[in-house]
Structure formats: structure tokens, C-alpha cells
Amino acid sequence: MTTEVRSLREFKMPDVGEGLTEAEILSWYVKPGDTVTDGQVVCEVETAKAAVELPIPFNGVVEQLFFPEGATVDVGTVIISVAVAGEAGAAPAAAPAPAAAEPAAEAEPERREVLVGYGPRTGGSQRRARRTTTVTAVATPKPAPAAAAPAAPAPAAPAAPAPVAEVPGGQRPLAKPPVRKLAKDLGIDLRAVTPTGPDGVITREDLHAHAAAQAAPAAPAVEQAVVEAPEAVVAPVPVSGAGDVRVPIKGVRKATAQAMVASAFTAPHVTEFVQVDVTRTMKFVRKLKESGELGRDVRVSPLLLVAKALLTAIKRHPEINAQWDEAAQEIVVKGQVNLGIAAATPRGLIVPNIKDAGSRTLSGLAVALGELVETARQGKTPPADMQGGTVTITNVGVFGVDTGTPILNPGEAAILAFGAVRELPWVHKGKVVPRQVTTLALSFDHRLVDGELGSKVLADVAALLEHPKRLITWG
Template identity: 90%
Template sequence: MTTEVRSLREFKMPDVGEGLTEAEILSWYVKPGDTVTDGQVVCEVETAKAAVELPIPFNGVVEQLFFPEGATVDVGTVIISVAVAGEAGAAPAAAPAPAPAAEAPADEAEPERREVLVGYGPRTGVTQRRARRTTTTKTVAAPKPAPVAPAAPVAPAPAAPAPVAEVPVGERPLAKPPVRKLAKDLGVDLRAVTPTGPDGVITREDVHAHAAALAAPAVETVAAAVVETAAAVGAPVLVPGAGDVRVPIKGVRKATAQAMVASAFTAPHVTEFVQVDVTRTMKFVRRLKESGELGRDVRVSPLLLVAKALLTAIKRHPEINAQWDEAAQEIVIKGQVNLGIAAATPRGLIVPNIKDAGARTLSGLAVALGELVETARQGKTSPADMQGGTVTITNVGVFGVDTGTPILNPGEAAILAFGAVRELPWVHKGKVVPRQVTTLALSFDHRLVDGELGSRVLADVAALLEHPKRLITWG
């Protein structure tokens, strides 16, 4: 006689590192009864750093999910249990009964692999996400995962032809020409409008009232759909007529708020500004795009040259690439530049960084910058990509903003804001001519960086953007 010994293995919320102690479960990809294999992604969670998919580290059958989607779970808490099959063998008649699973913890029977949220973990093949659970009244065979969308398309309100019978066929509703035009503009069928004027004449108020009645169900449908979609990505949405929308402060938004408050009231900020004629830089960008000399698939933008200019300035003034060590009462000048790029995502502002950016060529920097931006847009930035930054660039110009006073990323000594590039009258070679001009703003921690150092760095960045050929001679 052979028996199969099965025991329960528990998978805990992994250690996220970087001082983070909790994560929110965004979605489950399995349910009780599903078979899972080592390395299979079972859920997606969001930490204060990023959204991360968690792989299970053993084979078995899902026994229980301990938390629903949307729950915030502390690190080290069991989130899923899996029934694991042991080795089959002959069962001796007098053999003692095996101890219950609860008396023999799985981690004592076999060393458990500890997962850390620094990427997406081991994966075999291509993992297809399970669609989020949504309430629907329609069953479709073999459903495919699809983005969150309203259950039904926005449709004009309930069929209004029913009241048409109130007006005899062939008889024209009574309404003045301006009222008829109003009804046409609003898409209202006058035959369906209940008149309140003298002798059955339809008034402007009647048309507006009927149009409002038609629009009300549509507004409710759109509002519900938009709010549902917004909730899926954590974005606030204002829908006319839908009332207030409340968005919980958690995950990336919560961490950003706490970090900015800590930075603003810990590091004494100083911000300096300079306007720069970047006409030559913009021409250089166009030339690089047209020639393809950095690579045909490489995205070239003004931000690339701003990044290169800042890295060159830091190479000339390495003291600005530093960190304040409060415990040791020391200034730590970092050995490499990890260049952070502030990126706005549906989950909030994140600042992934390019490791050792100062050692990269212009082509290598362009490739790394393109990959960083694309990964951030897809919401796939890993916690490792957001750790260890030393200096940051925030590109407010993409929003048409001229400049601002950026707040330091915690632990960093400087942040550069790159404003919109505008055509402005400018004195060039003794004449007032139209030139392409931008405004740069450099905020720095005055504990580490004095006014002279900050000014020299900002002046170097401005000079490099005004004369981009210096990127070669100074670099």
C-alpha cells in the first residue's frame, strides 16, 4: 500500500527592504484549488516604491488565500497556503501516524527560499495575467483578460419613442422656431416632449427638462465606469454631475507625500535659476534624430542633452554628488552618479535612476534613458531601480511649465528642473532676434552645497546647453 503525504506550505509577504514594512495586494492570479509551480506568479502587490509581481517558491495546490484584493498586508504575514505533495512510499502497518502539518512547520522540513521585492522574480515562459474580478451579468465562453472598462458602452438614455403616441401621427408638435432650433441642437425629439405652455405649446424649459432627463442615466453610467477605471490605477477623476471622488492615500502616493515632507523640513533648500539660449542644443537634437548616429531605434530628446550636461558638470564639481550622514556627522561624496529621472505615472510620482550614469557614453545614456521612461510608463519599474539615487532631473517643461522650485529627493544633495523651451526675443551677436530659450532651476541642500558650488554647477549646465559642442571637450 502506498500513501501520498501532503503538507501545507505557507508563503509570506516578502521582505521589501529600504525600510518598507507593508504592501497592498492589487490582484490575485490564482484561486483555491489551482495548481501552482515553482516560479509561477500568483499575485501582484504594490509597495511604496512600485508594483511588483510575486512568484511562489514551490509546487502544489492552492489551499487558501488569506487576504482579498485591496488589502494592505505587513511584511512577514502569510498571504497564501499551498498543499505540497510529499514522496510516495510503502506505508508500514505499524508505522506511527505522521504529525499534523501544524506541528511540523514547513520551514523546518525544508529550507524555504526567501523572496525579496527587487524585480519580478524567476519566471518560466510567459505568464498571462488573470483579469480582475468584476461584477457582470453577462457570461462569455473562454474569457480573455481585458483592461478595466465599463460593463456596457455609453448609450443614450432609455428609448424615448414611447411618449410619441401622445402626438397624433402626422400632427406637428407646437413650438416656436427658436425652441425648435434649441431642440435640434440638443438632439431632442419634440414629439417626445411634454408641453407645459398655453394650448399645448412646447417651451424652452420643456426642452431643457427633457434633455436633462435623457442625460441623467448616461452621466451616471459614465461616472461609474470612469470612477471604476480610475480606482484600478489609483488616479483621481472628476466627472461633471458625479459628485466628489475620494482616492485613498496609499502606496506610491503615500510614500511620496511622506518623503517630500521629510525632505522639505529636514534639508535646508536653496534654489537658483538661470535662463539659457538652447537654440544650438535644439539643432543638435534634430541632427542626432535625422542622422541616427546614436542608433536608429534610440529616442533622442532635449532631456538627453540636459542629462549629459548635468553629468558633465558633476564630473567637474563632484562635491555636489553627495549625501549627508547625520549619524556620523559627515558629508559622503558618492563614488558614482546614479541619475534619477522623475516620472509621473498613474500610481503617482516615482524617481527611477540610471546606475553609474556618469560612466556612460551619450549613446549608452540615450538607451538607458529610453528604457527607464518606457518601463515607468508600463508601471514595471522595480524597487531596485529606485534605490541609491544621488542626483535627480525633473522635466517640468513637458507640461508647458517654465520652471519651479523642485524639492530634493530624500538623501540627495541636488535636483535640476528643466523648463519648457520657448521662442523668445533674445540678444544674439548684438541683435535682438528670436531664439529658443529655457529656464533651469537647481535646488540643493545648503548643508552640503554652498552658494558658490551650486552656482558653478548651474552655470556649467547652462554653458553646455548654450554651446553643446563643449559636451565633447569638457567631457
């Protein structure tokens, strides 16, 4: 009689964000009975910092999903088990097989769990993330448990399977998160796309080539989908007369609430305001757009020049780029500026930052800013991009708000609010004329930034936006 040795391997919720304790399962991409391969993404989870796709670190058949979509799971808890097939042989030889299977599990020092958007995690966490149990069974395909399926519904099957869909077990097509987002916006089933990237990875060029092969009239709909994508998911809003609506406080919103409370009651906030004539800045923005001198695909906006003005002001007054070290009772002036940009996403407010933003040219800053905003809108900002910020900009003007009193991002000394740009009557060259005007608000930690330093920084930013040519001479 022929038998087969199978090992049940359990994959635990990893720490995907430097010390986070839990994550919510947003969606499962597999179901019991599906065949999975090493590196295949099996689910997407949301931590307090970002949404992350988790790849399985071994081959096999899905045995069980331990939690449904929407469940919040502690780090280190088993979320999926996979039956790993061993060598088949005669029945008498099956007995010693378990002993041979155990060393096989230990002989994987090079196996690393790689999270999307991160490098490989080293150390013993990979071994802790799974447990091996060896069983002996007759080599008969095991049907998926009927009761387990409703707990984790699989994605709807595509209408027309493509060559990629022929991978055993319906393996999910390989593509990076931005490419998946683009495919969703374009309405393209990834399983219908022929990959040309390394190891069968689908690229943006593959999507554009696939889209070009479709009917031309579909283009306007694509344009609209791209524009409307960021607004696709919104929090439930109570409807008059329909009763109360309760929204669970978890994920990004929970982390934001905790951080803001800690900041407000730890750092003594001071906020200063100034109105600025930004007519020249708005003209400069239009000139940069029309000339394309920063690059054809580079998005140019007033926020770009506000960011450059703040970075220039910090270069003139580096003491504001600092942190309060309570334990050492020291003020730490940072060697580089990691510029945070507050981004409102469907999952809540996050503040990713541009590393060493002060050393970037205007063109380099524009590229980094565009990538940061696009990744944040897709909900794919890696936790590393939200750590180590030193100063932040919040653009409340996009909501039509003139200004506000921004709360410091924890650990930072200053945050600048950029208000709406409005046409107002303004005294210019001795005459009252219509000018483009905005209001800036700078909040700072009064323990390490006194009124003089805060005022100088805010005045410099205002002067640079009123006369943007100074960005060149002062920088």
C-alpha cells in the first residue's frame, strides 16, 4: 500500500511594523483546499500603520484558515495551516518518515519571510512564525472542509481564465501593489495579462499593453476610474432618522487617536499664524507645469513649493529640526530632515515621510512627494516610511479650510499647516488689488522651540512663498 507523509505547517501573524502587537485581516486570497507555493500572497492585513500583503513561506495545500476577514489578530497567533506533502513510498517505510521530516524542517536557514514593500527579515522570527507537525496518511487528495469555506470567502472567479490562471491551485498572479492598484483602476483581470517581468511578475508595461489591445472607447472610463479611486472607500456616515452608526476604533484610526492624545498632553504646543501673498508662487507653479522642466511625469503643485520653502527655512534655522529626549534630558538636533506629509486615506490619517528631504533638489523633491502621495492613497505605505519623521506639513487647504491649529506628530518639534489659497483684496504696491492669499500656521514644541525661533522659521517660509525666486538664492 502506498502512503504519503504530510506535514502541517502553521503560519503565524508576523510583526510587520516594528513592534506592533496586532493586525486586522482585510482579505483572504486563498481558501481551504487551494494549492499554494513559496512566496505566494495569501492575505492582506492592516496594522496601525499600513496595509500589507503576506506571502506564505512554503509550498502545500491550505488546510485551514483560522480567522475570517475583518478579525483582529495578535502578532504570533496562527492564522493559516498548510499541509506539506512528503515523499511517497511503501507502507513499511512510512514509519521512520516522521523522523526524517523533522530535520527537513530545520534545514531551512535561508528561508526568509519577505513582506511586500520590505526587505527580508533576519534572525529567528522566521522559525517562530511556523510550527511543524508530522502526520502519516494515505495518499488520497483531501477535500476542503465545507464548513470552513464561509469563514473566509475566496475572491470571485474571473470570467475568462488566462494563461497565468493555469498555475496549479489557481496561484495568484505575481505583481507589485502599485501594479495591482493600476489593474484595479483599469478594470483589468491580472490573470488575463501575459507577464514579461522577471520570474513571471506582471509590470505596468504589461498592463498598458493589455489595455491597448482592448477596444479604444474604454479609455474615457479608465480616466474617470483613476480620478475617483481614492474616494472609493469611505467611513459609514449616520443617516438622519436611521439611528446611530457605530464605527470600530482600530487600525490606523486607533493609532492616530492614541498618538494625538499623547502628543497633546506631552508637548506644550504653541501655534503662530501668518497670511501670505502667494500670487508669485502660483504663477511659478503654472510655469513649472507648462515648461515641464522638472520632468514630464512629475506632478507640480503649490504643496511642492511650500515643502521646499520649509526645508530652506530649516536649513537657515536647523535648531527647529530637533527632538526632546526625556530620558537623557537633552535636545537632539537632527542631522537630516525627514519631511512628513500628512495624508488622508480611506483607512485614516497617516504621516509618511521623505527621508533626507533637505538634500533633494526641487525636481527630486517633486518625484519623492508624488510617489509618497500615490503610495499612501493606495494604502500600501510601508511602516518604515512612517518612522523617523522630524517635521511635518499638513495641507488642510485641499479641503477648502483656511487654517487650523495642527497637533505635533509625536517626537517632532514642528508642524506646518498650509491653508486654502483664495483671491482676496490685498494692498500691493500701494494699491488694493485682488491677489492670491493663503494662511500658514506653525505649531511647535515650546520646550525646545522658543517664540523667536518659531517666528523666524514661519517668517522665512512666508517670505519664500511671497518671492519664490529666493528659493534659489537662499537655498
